[in-house]
Amino acid sequence: MALLLLATVNGQVVRFDTETQERHVVFHSTDNEPFMGICQHGDMLFVASLSRVYKISLNDFSLLRKTRLYIPSPDFHQMNFYDGKLYTTATKKNQIWIYNEDLKGRQIIKVLPPEPNRRIRYKKNYNHINSIVKHEGAFYINLNWLTQKQYAESGVLKTDGLFNEIEKFTYAWESHDFQFADGKMMAICSTSGKDKKILHPNTSGLMVEGELVWKHNPDESFCKALCHDDRHIFFCGGQKASREKRKNTPGVIYVIDRSTFKLIKKINGNQLKGIRGAILFESN
Numbered sequence: 001m002a003l004l005l006l007a008t009v010n011g012q013v014v015r016f017d018t019e020t021q022e023r024h025v026v027f028h029s030t031d032n033e034p035f036m037g038i039c040q041h042g043d044m045l046f047v048a049s050l051s052r053v054y055k056i057s058l059n060d061f062s063l064l065r066k067t068r069l070y071i072p073s074p075d076f077h078q079m080n081f082y083d084g085k086l087y088t089t090a091t092k093k094n095q096i097w098i099y100n101e102d103l104k105g106r107q108i109i110k111v112l113p114p115e116p117n118r119r120i121r122y123k124k125n126y127n128h129i130n131s132i133v134k135h136e137g138a139f140y141i142n143l144n145w146l147t148q149k150q151y152a153e154s155g156v157l158k159t160d161g162l163f164n165e166i167e168k169f170t171y172a173w174e175s176h177d178f179q180f181a182d183g184k185m186m187a188i189c190s191t192s193g194k195d196k197k198i199l200h201p202n203t204s205g206l207m208v209e210g211e212l213v214w215k216h217n218p219d220e221s222f223c224k225a226l227c228h229d230d231r232h233i234f235f236c237g238g239q240k241a242s243r244e245k246r247k248n249t250p251g252v253i254y255v256i257d258r259s260t261f262k263l264i265k266k267i268n269g270n271q272l273k274g275i276r277g278a279i280l281f282e283s284n
Contacts, residue, residue, distance in 0.1 A: 001255065002229045007035035007047055007277030009238060010247045013061070015281060016272065018234065018255060023272055026061040029054070031069060034247065037088060038277035041081040044101065047277075048076035048088055055103055058283065065103050078131035078142075078177055078225075078277060089129040089141075092122050096132055096141070096163070109163045114147050123150070130224075135180045137161060142178035142187065146170060151192045156185075171210065173202045176224040181233075181258075184209050188226060188235065191218040206235055206256065213261040214254075221252045225278040233258055238274020249274045 001018040008014055011029035016022070029035065029049055037048035044064070045056040051073040055065040074090035074097065081087070086099045096109040113125040120126070128144035139159045146155030146168075154175035158166045171178070174190035189212060191204045204223070205215035216223070216235075223237030235254040251272035255264045 001232060002234065003281040004227065004234060004253075005038060005040070005045070005279050005281045006236065006251070006272075006275050007038040007225075008251065008272075009034040009249065009274035009276060011035055011049065012273065013038065013045070013047055013056070014272065016253075018232075018253065018267065021267060021269075027054075027056055027063070034274075034276055036077050036276045037079040038279055039080050039086075040279055040282060041086075041101065046079065046081060046086055048079055050075050052076075053079075053086070053088060053099065053103055055101070067099075067103050077129065080131075080133055082134045087132050087134075087139075089132055091127075091129050094120055094127050094129065096129070111141060111143075111157065112165075114145060124148075130176045131178050133179050135183075138166060139163065140178060140180075142175055143168075144175055154187075172207045175207075177226045179226060181208075181228055186226065186233075188223050190222065206233065206261065208261075214256055214263065216254060223252070223254075224276050227278045227280055228258060229280060231258055232256065232264065233261075234278060236275040236278045239268075247273070251275045253278075 004016045006014045012025050013027040015024045015026050033049040043058045045058050047054045051070045053067045075092035077089045077091045079088040088097045090097050094111045098107040113120045115125050118125050131142040133140050141157040143155045146153050154172045156171045157168045172187045172189045176188040178187040186208050189207050203215050204218040205212050221237045225236040227234050233256040238251045239249040250270050251274050253267040
């Protein structure tokens with residue numbers, strides 16, 4: 001199938017073979033924080049914890065550079081590298097942080113909250129930005145909260161290359177890792193399940209072009225990361241647990257057929273911890 005690089009809740013980057021299920025920890029943070037975002041650019045790998053960004057060599061997985069540990073935490077989530085710049089989502093701050101490839105020259109882009117004329121407050125007037133991608137010259141910013149209502153509909157902010165708003169549209173619910181595959185919009189739809197005692201009108205699963213094409217049980221696992229090859233979509237997450245216990249939760253990968261959206265197999269086990277970011281491993 002595919003060789004993946006996974007960012008996990010116990011601060012590891014894991015090289016994982018989805019065919020043999022062989023795993024190797026190739027990098028481990030000492031910051032005692034989960035890894036969230038992960039992306040590759042040439043022979044460089046960028047990984048984000050909640051409070052720090054790392055640059056790693058893909059040749060031997062040695063640490064090349066890292067930012068300082070930001071306090072208070074920006075709560076970094078997913079990120080991507082375009083045209084010589086690294087674009088990271090600073091979730092708690094309703095912002096996008098931009099670095100050059102040496103993790104210098106930080107620029108901050110403010111994203112307007114659901115109520116633009118009200119004060120920005122974490123979890124009160126809040127976007128919960130999960131990812132940023134660039135497609136056909138425009139940026140698409142994944143807004144887990146489209147409105148003030150938590151655990152509800154999500155949306156996407158589309159901007160030009162200078163972050164001037166083009167449009168904002170509804171897409172999915174409690175969404176994570178919005179991206180494009182062959183020009184089609186794709187995202188994880190989540191539901192909070194029984195643990196938060198929310199009567200949710202929707203279902204968890206994979207959304208493609210606005211249609212929920214594959215469903216899964218939200219009380220079984222919580223998923224945040226997508227990647228794909230020509231034949232498969234890898235839908236990644238971990239077993240549900242309270243926040244203080246998540247570092248020890250098993251990871252899970254659902255392997256979905258790209259043409260039929262049928263589940264091919266489910267991979268889980270205690271040796272693979274909860275997954276927060278996933279990319280295909282492309283060695284140079």
